[in-house]
Amino acid sequence: MIRTGGALPLGMRPRRRPSIAIPLSRQGVRPYISAMTKTPRSHIRNFSIVAHIDHGKSTLADRLIQMTGSLEEREMKDQVLDAMDIERERGITIKANTVRLEYDAADGEHYVLNLIDTPGHVDFAYEVSRSLAACEGSLLVVDASQGVEAQTLANVYQAIDNDHEIVTVLNKVDLPAADIDRVKAQVEEVIGLDASDAVEISAKTGQGIDQVLEAIVTRLPAPPEGEGAEPLKALLVDSWYDAYLGVVVLVRIIDGRMKRGQTIRMIGTDARYQVDRVGVLTPKLVTVPELGPGEIGVFTASIKEVADTRVGDTITEDKRPTAVALPGFKPAQPVVFCGLFPVDAADFEDLRAAIGKLRLNDASFSYEMETSAALGFGFRCGFLGLLHLEIIQERLAREFDLDLIATAPSVVYRMTLTDGTVTELHNPADMPDVVKIATIEEPWIKATIMTPDDYLGAILQLCQERRGIQTDLAYVGSRAMVTYELPLNEVVFDFYDRLKSISKGYASFDYQIDGYREGDLVRMSILVNEEPVDALSMLVHRSAAEKRGRVMCEKLKDLIPRHMFKIPIQAAIGGKVIARETISAMRKDVTAKCYGGDVTRKRKLLEKQKEGKKKMRQFGRVEIPQEAFIQVLKVDG
């Protein structure tokens, strides 16, 4: 699940959001732009698309953009809203993106449709929730052959919680495997939505896209009437850093108007700014004179850092502040931590700079400096989940050309010490002496797994092995939906890989954090040649420790090359060894024949060997290859 730079295709230069891909001089050239900011509320529709990965969300967004002529044909490319290379390659959306569509409806009226394309993955549920809060309706896209999947559920429930009207869209109806009636029944049964008026489309061929646009206009509500026309009240939906424009803030106007030159105040941070520029995303940034009630748009105001903006904050006029602030959002909390270290210690400053740059645009990712006896200087980083972790690692490797070692991912434990203090533990290496700990609590999740029933048995077994508690099991046709409560620490290890492997990729999985529970957790250390390797220590449940320890030792035995002496590898809890392997000493390594002509060749070999040594980490007398730190966490399916 974890990768480093070496395993990935060579990095490309960082891409910016499409908003700044055009020269500023070209902005505002479209004559109709100024007219559209006067759109009455009744002619605005703000909506999101929720879907499981691969069900066609981004393709549908592409078609909507194309059909409404927001981009010229030559500017169109697949997944136009997914600007990052990683998004495009993996076919996923990581950052929410916004596009304003102009649509002349069948009723002869002109509408403005604001689409916020949201990430599908649970790690980015936070992005989803704030995007949903800026809209009144959602399109629920379901693959007509695959049906409802775990992520569909999680996201659609969020939309329902946000009081969204929902239009069900069945995609890929042109495929031979499409089973429209079955999937409609599933939507009704599993989600509880009326699917009789579902729009049947093929985003690939364009079939039914016109009906989607009509359904947006006729079935989704217009923004509600607010307190009145004045003063300005806007929701801060998102913000990002643009190399040319500085911090760009995405807002949803609730009341009043936002215009250039206005002095605004952010209520949460109590900061004042003068608006430099107001615009909309088509998805290119186009400057407009002002944004009116119900609209979604962006502004810049010489804000220095993304960290100066708080997502969910209420923006108002400085002189005439709104009386009531919006409820706002809870800030995103990192749930998974791991150490990131440069392979070459000399790259530490580069890593610091790279992490700082990524953080500029991703406030949900946290970091602090960490020193490891094994790996030197690096950073302890916090992530929203495993995909988030993987993506940050991959971006560091590609966009900044850094080779990294990642330590075992760990969750945040809560410890009550015997003196009554409560602390959070982000790094197993920092665990206090066991005698000082009264209780340890670990985060649990509520997981939803949907799978063809052929794989159910194996999946249930996997969940049981991981200390899962089954809370529900239901069938929809031949698909089973099972919900489990699971300790997150069992999931970060290799759960997702195992699930994919035992279900041949057919199971889908989603989870949400479900609070902390006390657990019988112990710190397992790994000792190589009698020396503990801090980067490999982890907290495990006592019942799972022996098995985990044995697997770790066996893997390390294969990953560490033979040395001139034998090397014991041990897993231990406290002073007690629970698993042990031995790497026997190298038996023979000598060139039989070596004469005058062989010197050059041998020296070159020696130089290569010296290069190879640089890829090793020295622990006492033992050299451990860097990839061992990554490989040891992978468990074979």
Next chain:
Amino acid sequence: MTVWASPDQTAPAPLNGDDGSPGFGVYLHWPFCAAKCPYCDFNSHVRHAPVDQTAFAEAFLREMAHVRDLTGPREVTSIFIGGGTPSLMTPETVGTLLNAVAAHWRVPANIEVTMEANPQSADANRFAGYRTAGVNRLSLGVQALNDADLTFLGRLHDADEARAAIELARRTFPRLSFDLIYARPGQTLENWASELREAISLAADHLSLYQLTIEDGTPFKALHAAGRIAIPDGELASNLYAMTQDITSDHGLPAYEISNHAVPGAQSRHNLTYWRYGDYAGIGPGAHGRFAVGEAVEKHVTITERHPETWLERVRRHGHGIAETETLDRMAQADEMLMMGLRLTEGVDLARHEALGGRTIDGQALQAMIDLGMVERVGNARIRATARGRIVLDSVIAELAQ
């Protein structure tokens, strides 16, 4: 550059003229073989039409004149004619080459002049001629003393032919060495022990005993990759090696290098030059030379074109076949010296290593190797690999090289 200590002051007067100095050797490479052996990755070529020895000898002479210009005047401590199969040369060709060496550099009387030969009777018939031409030490490619293994190794002679050639060579040359390859597929400790004992009974003053190595680009490599050849694993190979050391030293032929054994004083002077990191000139297709010029600290490397006819053409056009040159800085020389010197039982002279590299050996790495029992000090002046260290020497060197 003359900082060395004689390895053993009490040794009997050497047959090889060794004064403990690194020396200056001249190497001549004859690149042709009657057949290519499936394990061999040396620069050897099979020609189905007769090789024009006169044309090649002329080219050797031209290249030698060029190399002499590069080395300047030197006193030669040994000459070695290797291959390939030099015993495919007529004695006249050998004589021409040796005379040319003496014409270009100062060659004292009675220095070691070695030539490699195969034991086939056709080659053995020329032994007397080679002796007359000036060869005083023969190195025979025996490789095995049983017919089955000789066939497996692709050799053209049988065991009786080998015994006869050894006998004849002993009578013809003052000094003789022969090669055996062991750790063959299926070989046990017992059958190698008895074969080795027979070899010792046949030997004169020197034996080269190599463990079979699967080299890249050889027919054995392909067979090995396909799983059709299994050579003894690390455990058995290591035991075979240890046993070889015991048996040879019990019989008065102790190892003086990883794979070389000699009666004290009968070591190969020429090969000692390589292992002591002395200077050498290399003439002929695919030959390597390494030498310092005057008092300069750099060492020059010359590598000639490997392909015989291409080499010949180059010599005709340019007066030499050197295709590649390199200049070694002090650090590279220090590493190379260590790499070669630790192969020797006499070990490495630390003062000379320091003088060459311009810095002392990595003391921490050295101490770690000493603590592990891989390396030991010999007095204050030298270090050498221990018996345990020798079997994993490549790893030991990797630790010590900077």
